[in-house]
Amino acid sequence: MRRLLPLFALAALTACPAPSTVPAAPEPSPAAEADEHAGHDMEADEHAGHVMHDLPPVSLPQGSLVTEADVRFMQMMIGHHAQAVYMTRMAEAAGASDRVLKLAHKIDLSQAGEIALMQGWLVDYGQHAPDTESWRRMSMPGMLTAAQLEQLGAARGRDFDRLFLQLMIKHHEGAIQMVTELLRSPGAGQEVDINVLANEIEAAQQAEIELMWQMLAELR
Numbered sequence: 001m002r003r004l005l006p007l008f009a010l011a012a013l014t015a016c017p018a019p020s021t022v023p024a025a026p027e028p029s030p031a032a033e034a035d036e037h038a039g040h041d042m043e044a045d046e047h048a049g050h051v052m053h054d055l056p057p058v059s060l061p062q063g064s065l066v067t068e069a070d071v072r073f074m075q076m077m078i079g080h081h082a083q084a085v086y087m088t089r090m091a092e093a094a095g096a097s098d099r100v101l102k103l104a105h106k107i108d109l110s111q112a113g114e115i116a117l118m119q120g121w122l123v124d125y126g127q128h129a130p131d132t133e134s135w136r137r138m139s140m141p142g143m144l145t146a147a148q149l150e151q152l153g154a155a156r157g158r159d160f161d162r163l164f165l166q167l168m169i170k171h172h173e174g175a176i177q178m179v180t181e182l183l184r185s186p187g188a189g190q191e192v193d194i195n196v197l198a199n200e201i202e203a204a205q206q207a208e209i210e211l212m213w214q215m216l217a218e219l220r
Helices: 007-012 031-045 068-088 098-124 146-154 157-184 192-219
Strands: none
Touching (some): 068 098, 068 192, 098 157, 098 192, 146 157, 157 192
16 A cells, blocks of 8 residues: 655656646736626635536445545545646746746646545545546535636736635635545544545645735735
8 A cells, every 4th residue: 555645745746737728818807807706706616515426436345444535535636636736727828927826836736746646545445536637527615617717717917816816715725625524524534644645735725825815915
């Protein structure tokens, strides 16, 4: 059984392939209008539940330390991370600032690496390992709607920076909510690898949320 690598080693992993295209980029809308629409969409998305499309049933041996909740967390978090990576890869074409580009690159590397680890964990336990397009068929806390992705793809420069930070904060908050739900599930989170990964996701994304709030304040 493999063990999950420490997150400081993830920068060397690039397992999540870049999308071949990013959303088409129409003329950017005014920042105030984009912020208003994004706020409405994000408010509605806070109440989104977990929808798992096309995932096969979980079958585990009796007495296994791993639970169905563990497996579903890994499967869903692959999709959650993959959408975050998709978002980060819009930044360069959108003319994001150097600081936002640096953050986007960091998120890309760390979450692409975690995707590879989660896929490997699922394979080791004989479970279905979703690919990096699975986010298109899933609904989870913090996930961007189609309208939000379109807004982000259309934004440019400072407008992109602001919208990216707003949406990525919500995305990260959704991932932390998923970790909380996992650790509250009876018997879940006991296997060492998933326990380490879940706690690392929570710690890293909380730190990034605090950084993004600081960056947003400097944009106002």
